[in-house]
Amino acid sequence: MSDTKFSPAEFEELLKTSNGFRNFCFLNSNSAAEGSYSGLTKYDFLAGINALDTVEATSKSLEKLEAFIQKNKGKWMFGFMSYELKNEIEQLKSSHTDRLNFPVLHFFVPQVVLVSEGGKLRMIDQLEQTTKQFVADDVELRQMHASGNVALTPRFSNSDYIQTVEKLKEQLQQGNIYEVTFCQEFYNDSANINPFETYIKLNANTRAPMSCFYKKENQFIISSSPERFMCRRENKIYSQPIKGTAPRSSSREEDEWLKDNLQNSEKERSENIMIVDLVRNDLSRIAKPGTVEVNELLGVYTFKTVHQLISTVSCEVEPNISFSEIIRAAFPMGSMTGAPKISAMTLIDAHEKSNRGLFSGSVGYIDPAGDFDFNVIIRTILYNAQRNYVSVQTGGAITIQSDPAAEYEECMLKAKALMDVLG
Numbered sequence: 001m002s003d004t005k006f007s008p009a010e011f012e013e014l015l016k017t018s019n020g021f022r023n024f025c026f027l028n029s030n031s032a033a034e035g036s037y038s039g040l041t042k043y044d045f046l047a048g049i050n051a052l053d054t055v056e057a058t059s060k061s062l063e064k065l066e067a068f069i070q071k072n073k074g075k076w077m078f079g080f081m082s083y084e085l086k087n088e089i090e091q092l093k094s095s096h097t098d099r100l101n102f103p104v105l106h107f108f109v110p111q112v113v114l115v116s117e118g119g120k121l122r123m124i125d126q127l128e129q130t131t132k133q134f135v136a137d138d139v140e141l142r143q144m145h146a147s148g149n150v151a152l153t154p155r156f157s158n159s160d161y162i163q164t165v166e167k168l169k170e171q172l173q174q175g176n177i178y179e180v181t182f183c184q185e186f187y188n189d190s191a192n193i194n195p196f197e198t199y200i201k202l203n204a205n206t207r208a209p210m211s212c213f214y215k216k217e218n219q220f221i222i223s224s225s226p227e228r229f230m231c232r233r234e235n236k237i238y239s240q241p242i243k244g245t246a247p248r249s250s251s252r253e254e255d256e257w258l259k260d261n262l263q264n265s266e267k268e269r270s271e272n273i274m275i276v277d278l279v280r281n282d283l284s285r286i287a288k289p290g291t292v293e294v295n296e297l298l299g300v301y302t303f304k305t306v307h308q309l310i311s312t313v314s315c316e317v318e319p320n321i322s323f324s325e326i327i328r329a330a331f332p333m334g335s336m337t338g339a340p341k342i343s344a345m346t347l348i349d350a351h352e353k354s355n356r357g358l359f360s361g362s363v364g365y366i367d368p369a370g371d372f373d374f375n376v377i378i379r380t381i382l383y384n385a386q387r388n389y390v391s392v393q394t395g396g397a398i399t400i401q402s403d404p405a406a407e408y409e410e411c412m413l414k415a416k417a418l419m420d421v422l423g
Contacts, residue, residue: 023051023108024215025078026199027365027373033207033304040231040238040312041209042373043117046365048078048110052127055079061088061104066324072109074368075126079107080214080221080377083360086332090342096355099189100384100391106216150193150390150422152186152415155353158408164351165404171347172400179274180338180347183395184411185354186419191390193422195220195383202381202421207304210375212363218385221363224417226303227310227376229333229362230326234371237283237315237326238295241275241335242376243397244268244309247413248302259307263300267401272298272309275397278334278341279313285329287315305417323366333376336360338397358382359393381418392418 025048029041055068062085069077082104086092113124121134156164161184171177199213199222206224214221228240246262249255262268276294283292295312302308317326337360338344348356359382364374382391394414396407 021050022217023054024049026213028203028211029209030207030211033209040228040233042371043115045116047114048076048108050111051108052111054106054108056103056106058104059088061085062324062328065105065107066322068107069323069366075109076113076124076368077107077109077366079105080358080363081105081327081331081361082358083332083356086345089328089331092342092345093349094355095349096353098355098357099387099389100219100357100382102219102358150188150191152188152392152419152422154184154186156184161408162404165398165402165407168347168351168398169400169402172398177343177347178339179271180344180398181336181395182348182398183352183356183359183393186392186415188390189388191383191388193383193390195222198222198381198421202417205304205421206379206417208379212375214363220383220385221358221377221380222383223363223375223377223380225375225378225380226308227335227378229374229376230330231373232371235316235319237317239279239283239313239330240310241272241279241333242308242310243272243275243335245410245414246307248305248307259300259302262307262309263298267399268309269298270401271397271399272311274339275334276311276313278339282330282334283313283315286317286321286326288317291316306413323372332360336376354393356393379414379418381422390422
């Protein structure tokens with residue numbers, strides 16, 4: 001298999017032509033950027049273009065997905081799972097209107113897969129069963145003109161948000177929960193954006209390690225997620241929950257102070273540790289006895305726009321465990337619910353004003369060896385082009401120590417990069 005050059009311009013043009021397909025997924029680890037998860041990241045980037053086979057579900061979703069995976073074993077697969085999958089895993093409901101109308105899950109087997117790994121770029125045609133290999137010539141997506149002037153309206157006023165946090169703190173004081181991830185939506189219901197160009201601009205601004213662009217017909221996921229939900233490497237499962245956020249500063253001295261303050265914050269540390277305990281409990285349901293461990297506790301990771309507290313939890317599993325069994329044990333991710341998980345999700349539905357849908361869900365891939373990697377859908381623009389509806393949701397963990405006004409400011413910090421791209 002000979003190597004030929006594949007220029008950035010050729011690569012960019014190839015991705016832009018994907019707009020003509022009904023299904024397309026681009027997963028970008030931004031592996032050269034600050035804060036990358038190089039230890040667990042298997043590929044620099046992946047792209048799946050055009051669908052040979054798809055599965056879409058709004059009921060019995062994991063059963064349908066597992067049948068699809070078994071049917072296509074040994075092939076590349078890309079897909080997403082909505083937060084609303086919780087209603088099938090647990091006895092829960094969602095009472096808010098779904099304005100984006102994504103299915104509970106969607107997976108597809110692409111005809112063409114682009115795989116960048118170790119400086120090599122492979123183009124795999126799963127229909128023709130051929131592979132071409134290229135030298136990746138400093139491939140990087142360039143800034144393009146993106147749609148602008150899309151103003152977002154919050155569903156919560158500042159005062160409404162603060163009052164709701166106070167109500168949630170009453171639940172904490174009564175001992176009903178220990179922590180709850182409370183989120184709010186910013187939206188525009190008459191938006192017209194260029195989704196892929198919006199992703200290019202967002203990625204240039206954030207360089208997030210679990211970034212993705214996903215197209216399903218007229219529905220789009222434009223994500224700058226920094227968080228890994230879960231990945232599989234042979235018979236080991238890893239989860240990397242994020243809890244704890246601080247802004248960056250252009251001043252090196254102030255930036256170091258913000259980083260140190262995050263690392264030493266009693267509130268942020270306790271938020272993270274509670275979710276680590278929840279993840280350990282989730283993984284214990286599928287783990288070989290005695291193999292659940294915390295590989296890293298309260299690591300500080302610095303990204304282009306924020307500092308984050310990230311922990312890593314892992315376990316060993318039996319080789320024949322199915323993808324759906326793993327997801328059923330751990331979904332939704334604890335960092336987006338709180339603890340105890342079911343009580344927190346019940347309160348989320350009662351106090352938030354929007355259907356989460358894909359927000360708090362996950363996008364990722366399954367490779368031919370059965371390894372997989374899925375993000376957490378946060379720091380994400382969701383767009384339904386048919387309905388001209390754009391949605392951004394952000395939130396944070398509410399604990400007994402939370403200052404409601406500070407929690408509101410954290411939501412705005414997380415939303416800023418998304419609003420800057422749209423506005």
